[in-house]
Amino acid sequence: MRHLLGTPQLSRDEAIQILDTAAQMAATQEREVRKLPTLRGKTVVNLFFEDSTRTRISFEAAAKRLSADVINFAAKGSSVSKGESLKDTALTLQAMGADAVVVRHWASGAPQQLAEADWMHGHVINAGDGTHQHPTQALLDAFTARRHLVADPDGKGLDGLKIGIVGDILHSRVARSNVWLLTTLGAEVVFVAPPTLVPVGIDGWPVTVHHGLDEAIEAHDLDALMMLRVQRERMTGGGSAFFPSPEEYTRLFGLDADRLGRLPEHAIVMHPGPMNRGLEISAEAADSPRSVIVEQVANGVAVRMAVLYLLLAGEESAA
Amino acid sequence: MSATVQNTQPTHRPFVITGASVYGEEVRDVAVVDGLIVPVAEAPADAIRVDGTGCVLLPGLVDLHTHLREPGREDAETIETGSRAAAKGGYTGVHAMANTNPVSDTAGVVEQVWSRGREIGLVDVFPVGAVTVGLKGEHLSEMGAMANSKARVRGFSDDGVCVYDPVIMRRALEYVKTFDGVIIQHAQDLRLTEGSQMHEGPVSADLGLAGWPAVAEESIIARDALLAGHVGSRVHIQHLTTKGGVNIVRWAKSLGYDITAEATPHHLNLSHEEARSYDPRFKVNPPLRTDEDIEALREGLADGTIDIVGTDHAPHASEDKDCEWAAASFGMIGLETAVGAVQAAMVDTGRMTWRDVARVMSEAPARIGRVEHLHGRPIADGEPANLTLIDPKAAYVVEASTMASRSRNTPFQGRELPGQAVATFLRGVPTYLDARFDQTL
Numbered sequence: 001m002r003h004l005l006g007t008p009q010l011s012r013d014e015a016i017q018i019l020d021t022a023a024q025m026a027a028t029q030e031r032e033v034r035k036l037p038t039l040r041g042k043t044v045v046n047l048f049f050e051d052s053t054r055t056r057i058s059f060e061a062a063a064k065r066l067s068a069d070v071i072n073f074a075a076k077g078s079s080v081s082k083g084e085s086l087k088d089t090a091l092t093l094q095a096m097g098a099d100a101v102v103v104r105h106w107a108s109g110a111p112q113q114l115a116e117a118d119w120m121h122g123h124v125i126n127a128g129d130g131t132h133q134h135p136t137q138a139l140l141d142a143f144t145a146r147r148h149l150v151a152d153p154d155g156k157g158l159d160g161l162k163i164g165i166v167g168d169i170l171h172s173r174v175a176r177s178n179v180w181l182l183t184t185l186g187a188e189v190v191f192v193a194p195p196t197l198v199p200v201g202i203d204g205w206p207v208t209v210h211h212g213l214d215e216a217i218e219a220h221d222l223d224a225l226m227m228l229r230v231q232r233e234r235m236t237g238g239g240s241a242f243f244p245s246p247e248e249y250t251r252l253f254g255l256d257a258d259r260l261g262r263l264p265e266h267a268i269v270m271h272p273g274p275m276n277r278g279l280e281i282s283a284e285a286a287d288s289p290r291s292v293i294v295e296q297v298a299n300g301v302a303v304r305m306a307v308l309y310l311l312l313a314g315e316e317s318a319a
Numbered sequence: 320m321s322a323t324v325q326n327t328q329p330t331h332r333p334f335v336i337t338g339a340s341v342y343g344e345e346v347r348d349v350a351v352v353d354g355l356i357v358p359v360a361e362a363p364a365d366a367i368r369v370d371g372t373g374c375v376l377l378p379g380l381v382d383l384h385t386h387l388r389e390p391g392r393e394d395a396e397t398i399e400t401g402s403r404a405a406a407k408g409g410y411t412g413v414h415a416m417a418n419t420n421p422v423s424d425t426a427g428v429v430e431q432v433w434s435r436g437r438e439i440g441l442v443d444v445f446p447v448g449a450v451t452v453g454l455k456g457e458h459l460s461e462m463g464a465m466a467n468s469k470a471r472v473r474g475f476s477d478d479g480v481c482v483y484d485p486v487i488m489r490r491a492l493e494y495v496k497t498f499d500g501v502i503i504q505h506a507q508d509l510r511l512t513e514g515s516q517m518h519e520g521p522v523s524a525d526l527g528l529a530g531w532p533a534v535a536e537e538s539i540i541a542r543d544a545l546l547a548g549h550v551g552s553r554v555h556i557q558h559l560t561t562k563g564g565v566n567i568v569r570w571a572k573s574l575g576y577d578i579t580a581e582a583t584p585h586h587l588n589l590s591h592e593e594a595r596s597y598d599p600r601f602k603v604n605p606p607l608r609t610d611e612d613i614e615a616l617r618e619g620l621a622d623g624t625i626d627i628v629g630t631d632h633a634p635h636a637s638e639d640k641d642c643e644w645a646a647a648s649f650g651m652i653g654l655e656t657a658v659g660a661v662q663a664a665m666v667d668t669g670r671m672t673w674r675d676v677a678r679v680m681s682e683a684p685a686r687i688g689r690v691e692h693l694h695g696r697p698i699a700d701g702e703p704a705n706l707t708l709i710d711p712k713a714a715y716v717v718e719a720s721t722m723a724s725r726s727r728n729t730p731f732q733g734r735e736l737p738g739q740a741v742a743t744f745l746r747g748v749p750t751y752l753d754a755r756f757d758q759t760l
Contacts, residue, residue, distance in 0.1 A: 008525075085638065085641070085642055086642055086643055087641050105643070106645075107643035107644060107646060108644065108645065109527075109528070109643065109644050110644075112596075113597050113644075116596070116597075129527075130528075131527035131528075131529075132528075133527070173527060176525075176527055199524035199530075200519050200520065200523075200524065200532070201521035201522070201523060201524035
């Protein structure tokens, strides 16, 4: 694995290797001294064309705990605003000797372009691009689900599990990443969304689609529900809105205590954050013992440590 | 301002093209004296011989859909570099779209474009006038003044933008009847395509790029076919890309509506799968679509539903393509690769003959643009010697850096095309010959 651009490119073995490595990384984080010397001398650049304090801090913590040097590069400009172009930014990073570049970008495909153009040579890790992919989010979701739902998880996938993804699939890189990763790991994916928020052209995706949360809970013994963040402006865009109102969305797709009670007892609730409490998830559901949302954040650091480790430390062993 | 063009006296020396297959049919010599085709016996004994052995001789190609970018974006293309690209591609006439800066919406701008084309002299440049002032879709431009100017404009288009308001479209269609004009429509429902990046379907779903649904094109084609039928005027639909659009045009023609349609070389060859590279060279409006659509376009072009091939040659400076897909400009260059791309899609597949190619790339576009008295003429004695010599066996790998266009945004970069134009003559003057543009023999 040279880059981590998206989950469709991950094989089952690669995915399980990342999850197993993340488990080892997580174990080291319970020690008193949490810093590992593994990536000493390596430079990791966090290149963020889009604000995301949460993801940036998670990658920064992961790199620092592996002793890498971290440079945060908030590139506000874009070709659109006639700021610095993607190409010039890449050439700059190449000149600075970046070993790995963690890219968050508003444009779908920008990390792939960075990886495939002849602009720079470092490893590219996609930290979320447009409405395309967010592979480390899917990996941390899979890691979290495996921990809770698979006994003796080391070396195992998510075989036989049923995982529901609820909300704005159309605009979600989290959904696009999870559908492929979870399927690769042997899970069955159920989408729950209004038809206006399901992409046209997903007939070939390995998913079942439901247009109401009650119906989905009824139809499947869901082992996990992943609630996606719903942006309010998608509900209130006048003639361009995807849904009549936030209230109607909550009625049909929101996870509340009642719906939570109808899930199998072992089922867990996930959310990539940040949550809109009261919109896609009620406070009771978010704060219930079955919610693993806070744990997802901690697991994010371990998964990102694993990815950085496998891309960068693997270099020498491969050489 | 090329020295070679300005300082060299164009040659009017008599010449004979030998050994070429005329329209891809009989092999015969064609003699040219004083810019006209003459009986071979009338050519002087010392006439220069141009060896056309193995080549196909066609009337000079006519593009109804070219962006020359001048005035305004001379960093992407100029009338001179675009003229060279046209001559190299086998074209003797191009219709220059109106989305310049300033917009070609007044007699002054179209006359400037027209006269600059004449000054360069490599290809006849026929300016297309804007339908609405500033391409804004709000007020009709002074089409009459453009029609009566020296540029003699007959084609009007807001290309790049759809004439979206149905009332303005209706008025425009009615108005151009005065001077036998045609409204050249870029069919795109603007509301259905806000922010759109590529064809809406399985690939856009995977890539997370906002979709440009086929219905956004088809609904406007249907509306404008009905409007043209209602007011009894001429409408030309640019760059058809969908199977549904082909069916609608076929239906409209069956009712006798005066509608014509166009397909581009890229839509005849490339599908939306190309977008998986996220390489903005494949970003174009309307977008590349499915294999099924490509098949329908080929079928429609072969059966006459689609009248012409138009290149939609759309040069863009590299910084407008060397960027994120969503930030990149829409468009591809096409003048220099059109012959090879059409040969690959239509001739080598057995769907069309070279005689058909003459129809869709020269005769019909000249007729729609109302320049059929100058271009798309028969290859016959007494006719103007607007000719192009095509070598259908001169396969080559497309390399953008060797192109005559100022821009590099070809979707065929690194791919092989089966043939190419090797010589072009405008009124008996070589505009491209032996890989030169110097108008001498």
